[in-house]
Amino acid sequence: MHLLILGGTNFVGRHLVERAIADGHGVTLFNRGRTNPGIFKGIEEVHGDRDGGLDGLNGRTFDRVVDVSGYVPRIVRQSAELLQEATDHYTFISSVSVYADFTTTGIDEASPVATTPDVAVEDITRDTYGPLKALCEDVVRSVYSERCTIVRPGIVAGPFDDTDRFTYWCMRASRSGEFVAPDDAARPVQFIDARDLAAFTLMTSEDSLHGVFNATGPLKEALGWGDFLARCADVGGSDALAVWVPERVLGEAGVDLGRELPLYAPLDKPGFATVDCERAIAAGLEFSPLERSIEDTLTWAREDDHELTAGMTKAREEEILEALRRSRL
Numbered sequence: 001m002h003l004l005i006l007g008g009t010n011f012v013g014r015h016l017v018e019r020a021i022a023d024g025h026g027v028t029l030f031n032r033g034r035t036n037p038g039i040f041k042g043i044e045e046v047h048g049d050r051d052g053g054l055d056g057l058n059g060r061t062f063d064r065v066v067d068v069s070g071y072v073p074r075i076v077r078q079s080a081e082l083l084q085e086a087t088d089h090y091t092f093i094s095s096v097s098v099y100a101d102f103t104t105t106g107i108d109e110a111s112p113v114a115t116t117p118d119v120a121v122e123d124i125t126r127d128t129y130g131p132l133k134a135l136c137e138d139v140v141r142s143v144y145s146e147r148c149t150i151v152r153p154g155i156v157a158g159p160f161d162d163t164d165r166f167t168y169w170c171m172r173a174s175r176s177g178e179f180v181a182p183d184d185a186a187r188p189v190q191f192i193d194a195r196d197l198a199a200f201t202l203m204t205s206e207d208s209l210h211g212v213f214n215a216t217g218p219l220k221e222a223l224g225w226g227d228f229l230a231r232c233a234d235v236g237g238s239d240a241l242a243v244w245v246p247e248r249v250l251g252e253a254g255v256d257l258g259r260e261l262p263l264y265a266p267l268d269k270p271g272f273a274t275v276d277c278e279r280a281i282a283a284g285l286e287f288s289p290l291e292r293s294i295e296d297t298l299t300w301a302r303e304d305d306h307e308l309t310a311g312m313t314k315a316r317e318e319e320i321l322e323a324l325r326r327s328r329l
């Protein structure tokens with residue numbers, strides 16, 4: 001197949017490109033040439049801005065298109081419409097953030113998606129990201145009908161992730177000492193290895209699968225935080241000890257859960273860690289061994305001398321562990 005990938009040089013898209021090349025597909029990338037220029041040698045890159053600058057794609061045809069970098073419906077419409085007759089199939093990388101209500105568990109593809117009161121909004125914030133992705137999906141469906149796949153990944157993990165939501169835990173659990181872990185070892189956690197997401201995305205594209213697929217993991221069965229962090233410590237060869245700090249204590253200590261304890265789905269939003277992926281699994285979504293995800297991420301972070309942008313500093317850990325001790329007096 002000859003694939004056009006819109007984006008492809010940052011994280012999710014980068015793994016997709018690597019996998020497509022490894023699978024023997026022809027790949028053309030479309031981006032502005034700003035993010036990680038030159039990381040792929042010997043594949044065609046067409047440069048332009050997807051907002052108003054798609055001229056380089058005029059008159060071109062591709063077996064499949066995968067859109068990894070669409071966030072704004074007006075802009076997604078430009079590539080969707082330009083390529084309508086130029087490709088057989090368009091896969092759009094969306095997000096589980098499209099869902100309206102995370103207070104319930106077991107969100108599946110039929111669960112309602114969020115809406116935005118102002119469809120002209122184009123600023124991407126924590127509040128608008130999900131509803132805008134849902135509107136982007138609508139655009140793709142309206143143009144391609146049966147000829148499109150919508151993939152809704154959960155939090156993506158692996159090398160090159162600059163959000164550090166997964167990387168932080170791999171790194172922290174591989175160092176020694178007590179560290180703050182969220183609430184209770186039995187609480188569920190979900191994420192998907194970027195390589196597993198890439199393989200599944202390519203499969204939907206190769207097979208022209210129609211429809212919407214949640215895509216998260218990291219296992220077919222549920223994974224608890226206790227098991228996750230124990231595996232991180234094992235892979236890292238560490239005797240670090242997770243100390244489970246109840247959410248109430250975290251709240252009283254002013255912990256910013258999203259930034260300081262990334263990946264954690266708070267008690268009032270259990271939906272974030274219990275997304276139902278049965279549909280994707282039945283279609284062929286497969287999961288790599290969790291140890292591989294942890295090991296590769298650690299290796300990348302160490303080689304890259306990676307500076308974490310999420311998680312807790314040593315001083316902050318001590319402060320929170322002290323708050324836990326006081327709460328028990």
Ligand SMILES: NC(=O)c1ccc[n+]([C@@H]2O[C@H](COP(=O)([O-])OP(=O)(O)OC[C@H]3O[C@@H](n4cnc5c(N)ncnc54)[C@H](OP(=O)(O)O)[C@@H]3O)[C@@H](O)[C@H]2O)c1
Nearest residue numbers: 007008009010011012013031032033034035049050069156
């Ligand atoms: N990370 C997660 O946990 C997560 C979870 C769920 C869903 N997702 C989805 O996964 C995707 C993220 O993909 P990603 O990590 O590869 O990075 P990304 O930040 O979405 O995309 C970056 C790519 O798009 C190109 N690009 C950005 N703006 C452009 C423009 N105006 N015109 C043309 N090209 C442009 C960039 O290259 P240039 O800068 O050179 O143009 C780069 O190749 C998104 O769709 C996101 O919603 C991510």
